[in-house]
Amino acid sequence: MNGNDCMTGVxxxxxxxxxxxxxxxxxxxxxxxxxxxxxxxSVAMVQSMADAGADLFEFGFPFSDxxxxxxxxxxxxxxxxxxxxTTRQCLDIAKELRDAGITQPFCAMSYYNPIFNYxxxxxxxxxxxAGFDGFIIPDLPPDEGEExxxxxxxxxxxxxxxxxxxxxxxxxxxxxxHSTGFIYLVSVLGTTGVRASLPDYxxxxxxxxxxNTDTPVCVGFGVSNGTQAAQVASIADGAIVASALIDTVxxxxxxxxxxxxxxxxxxxxxGH
Amino acid sequence: MVDSMQxxxxxxxxxxxxxxxxxxxxxxxGKYVPETLIxxxxxxxxxHATAMQDAGFQDELNSLLETYVGRPxxxxxxxxxxxxxxxxxxxxxxxxxxxxxxxxxxxxLGQALMVKRILGKNRVVAETGAGQHGVAVATVxxxxxxxxxxxxxxxDMARQAPNVFRMRLLGADVREVSSGSQTLKDAINEAIRDWxxxxxxxxxxxxxxxxxxxxxxxxxxxxxxxxxxxxxQMLDPSVGPGQLPDVVVACVGGGSNAIGMFYPFxxxxxxxxxxxxxxxxxxxxxxxxxxxxxxxxxRLGVLHGTRSYVLQDEDGQIALxxxxxxxxxxASVGPEHALLxxxxxxxxxxxxxxxxxxxxxxxxxxxxxxxxLESAHAVGWLPELMSDVSSxxxxxxxxxxxxxxxxxxxxxxxxxxx
Numbered sequence: 001m002n003g004n005d006c007m008t009g010v011x012x013x014x015x016x017x018x019x020x021x022x023x024x025x026x027x028x029x030x031x032x033x034x035x036x037x038x039x040x041x042s043v044a045m046v047q048s049m050a051d052a053g054a055d056l057f058e059f060g061f062p063f064s065d066x067x068x069x070x071x072x073x074x075x076x077x078x079x080x081x082x083x084x085x086t087t088r089q090c091l092d093i094a095k096e097l098r099d100a101g102i103t104q105p106f107c108a109m110s111y112y113n114p115i116f117n118y119x120x121x122x123x124x125x126x127x128x129x130a131g132f133d134g135f136i137i138p139d140l141p142p143d144e145g146e147e148x149x150x151x152x153x154x155x156x157x158x159x160x161x162x163x164x165x166x167x168x169x170x171x172x173x174x175x176x177x178h179s180t181g182f183i184y185l186v187s188v189l190g191t192t193g194v195r196a197s198l199p200d201y202x203x204x205x206x207x208x209x210x211x212n213t214d215t216p217v218c219v220g221f222g223v224s225n226g227t228q229a230a231q232v233a234s235i236a237d238g239a240i241v242a243s244a245l246i247d248t249v250x251x252x253x254x255x256x257x258x259x260x261x262x263x264x265x266x267x268x269x270x271g272h
Numbered sequence: 273m274v275d276s277m278q279x280x281x282x283x284x285x286x287x288x289x290x291x292x293x294x295x296x297x298x299x300x301x302g303k304y305v306p307e308t309l310i311x312x313x314x315x316x317x318x319x320h321a322t323a324m325q326d327a328g329f330q331d332e333l334n335s336l337l338e339t340y341v342g343r344p345x346x347x348x349x350x351x352x353x354x355x356x357x358x359x360x361x362x363x364x365x366x367x368x369x370x371x372x373x374x375x376x377x378x379x380x381l382g383q384a385l386m387v388k389r390i391l392g393k394n395r396v397v398a399e400t401g402a403g404q405h406g407v408a409v410a411t412v413x414x415x416x417x418x419x420x421x422x423x424x425x426x427x428d429m430a431r432q433a434p435n436v437f438r439m440r441l442l443g444a445d446v447r448e449v450s451s452g453s454q455t456l457k458d459a460i461n462e463a464i465r466d467w468x469x470x471x472x473x474x475x476x477x478x479x480x481x482x483x484x485x486x487x488x489x490x491x492x493x494x495x496x497x498x499x500x501x502x503x504x505q506m507l508d509p510s511v512g513p514g515q516l517p518d519v520v521v522a523c524v525g526g527g528s529n530a531i532g533m534f535y536p537f538x539x540x541x542x543x544x545x546x547x548x549x550x551x552x553x554x555x556x557x558x559x560x561x562x563x564x565x566x567x568x569x570x571r572l573g574v575l576h577g578t579r580s581y582v583l584q585d586e587d588g589q590i591a592l593x594x595x596x597x598x599x600x601x602x603a604s605v606g607p608e609h610a611l612l613x614x615x616x617x618x619x620x621x622x623x624x625x626x627x628x629x630x631x632x633x634x635x636x637x638x639x640x641x642x643x644x645l646e647s648a649h650a651v652g653w654l655p656e657l658m659s660d661v662s663s664x665x666x667x668x669x670x671x672x673x674x675x676x677x678x679x680x681x682x683x684x685x686x687x688x689x690x
Contacts, residue, residue: 113573113582171307
């Protein structure tokens with residue numbers, strides 16, 4: 001298909017990020033909430049992001065109690081659940097996207113309970129079959145990740161752990177040791193959502209993480225426009241954007257506006 | 273004198289000391305939280321350990337428990353209730369007589385004192401369901417001069433209006449949560465979001481024996497004053513029957529009054545420990561909060577940082593619960609209860625709304641005590657219990673709170689349209 005078939009999920013993610021690694025460039029990783037605003041629209045949004053220059057995808061699985069998320073994603077996940085979106089359906093949507101020819105690596109972003117309920121080993125097996133390359137689980141720190149890590153290792157898929165501005169040296173060491181694919185660096189204390197500017201300490205924070213690992217560092221939470229994406233690109237390996245895209249898709253001319261924003265984010269990240 | 277905490281912690285409870293260093297109660301518990309919060313939890317673990325061994329801290333806490341909270345709370349021999357059933361002697365542990373009208377103050381005071389004295393944090397956020405925990409937190413924040421924000425679901429604010437006013441009188445900033453089911457679980461989500469955002473100067477004062485480690489053990493330790501006092505009072509012939517109870521009954525929402533009552537009795541093998549969950553409109557109706565009683569919806573899961581039994585749908589989405597009692601209206605249960613149940617050290621039953629209301633009325637008429645609707649679940653189980661005990665048994669009931677806050681709800685139920 002795309003020559004990537006013999007690679008593991010971890011390798012596909014690393015390779016997609018490596019293609020954009022540079023002094024002023026980074027990978028652009030948009031977040032698309034599956035089943036939102038509807039199943040069809042989320043599929044169309046992925047296509048549109050891919051056209052706009054997405055290097056990897058983060059696919060949100062809706063959960064009833066998203067405690068790491070701000071108002072935008074809370075409302076959106078609530079809507080996705082009202083639409084009847086289930087974990088199984090999210091896997092099916094990913095499969096559909098693969099069949100439609102989307103080749104970028106897919107990371108599933110899910111809270112832990114739906115995965116735990118599905119059965120971690122079975123979930124990873126089914127996710128691998130659906131075309132997923134890795135997982136981001138905001139309420140699963142490495143302290144509780146043993147079962148997922150083992151299953152991911154066997155499947156060659158990435159289990160991406162998070163770091164935050166509050167993380168101590170010990171936590172940075174633990175997370176960098178266990179995280180595969182990349183490190184998800186949460187840029188601020190708080191929940192997901194659009195912010196006017198990125199914090200000043202971000203450069204030092206990225207440097208602290210880099211001092212402990214060669215694994216790529218992607219920055220998320222609060223990245224919302226092309227300028228911020230370019231800022232992230234100057235210090236990190238990837239820019240993850242969620243709430244700004246969701247806010248935009250809900251606004252006037254949502255589909256066109258979100259594609260336009262994605263283009264600007266991609267350009268910012270890619271150093272154009 | 274308030275019973276000292278030291279004695280209980282030197283004991284090697286029931287074979288193994290739970291939780292382990294990772295906060296696990298066997299397969300339950302743990303620390304399922306965003307990375308941002310891990311340092312705060314580690315810090316809390318440290319100050320909890322420090323506080324437990326610090327004589328100065330213990331003296332200050334015990335002195336406030338005695339002179340401010342009004343501990344020890346009495347043990348009441350419920351003579352007319354005993355006569356009513358014509359069976360075992362019934363005793364009530366009167367947490368309803370603690371300052372602010374419920375056991376919640378034991379935990380609120382302990383945690384607030386810890387973070388203020390040892391960490392120097394001066395801002396506290398809390399969730400509340402029935403409002404009793406919120407009132408307790410607002411109270412200790414006034415006492416200790418701390419800033420207080422309480423998150424409460426819109427549904428709960430409507431059904432517990434007097435407590436909302438009470439919290440505001442005490443200087444708390446009560447914030448309405450209108451997301452999700454607009455009850456306790458959503459208030460917890462919002463309190464956690466606030467904590468994640470403001471973690472350097474803010475403590476999350478969780479009100480029940482659940483959430484990520486070290487909350488379940490910390491809350492249990494602070495609430496175990498209930499069981500320590502009750503045990504001593506039962507054994508003292510000048511106050512109680514001069515013997516250990518044969519059965520201890522407590523209501524279980526998150527499970528803090530129950531674990532506080534049970535824990536000091538766990539090593540007494542002759543004492544049966546019974547927890548009563550909220551059966552709402554019955555298990556089949558799916559409108560309840562009986563995590564242990566519903567094999568379909570009540571399964572092992574992870575909610576709010578801890579692994580325990582969770583009411584959820586087939587897809588792992590958290591179920592909407594129902595109980596006439598806001599304080600029991602929650603989808604999960606403290607991890608130590610799940611372990612006690614597995615080890616068959618405690619048994620769990622449920623009372624429907626109707627049974628709880630019957631218990632509520634019974635205690636009003638027979639003893640002149642208006643119980644909280646939460647506590648009314650423990651009383652409401654007594655008719656069922658009677659067929660299961662002998663007449664020379666002694667039963668101890670945890671009366672976790674008073675019912676003034678519930679009068680509107682009860683009026684609507686008992687005299688609709690009146």
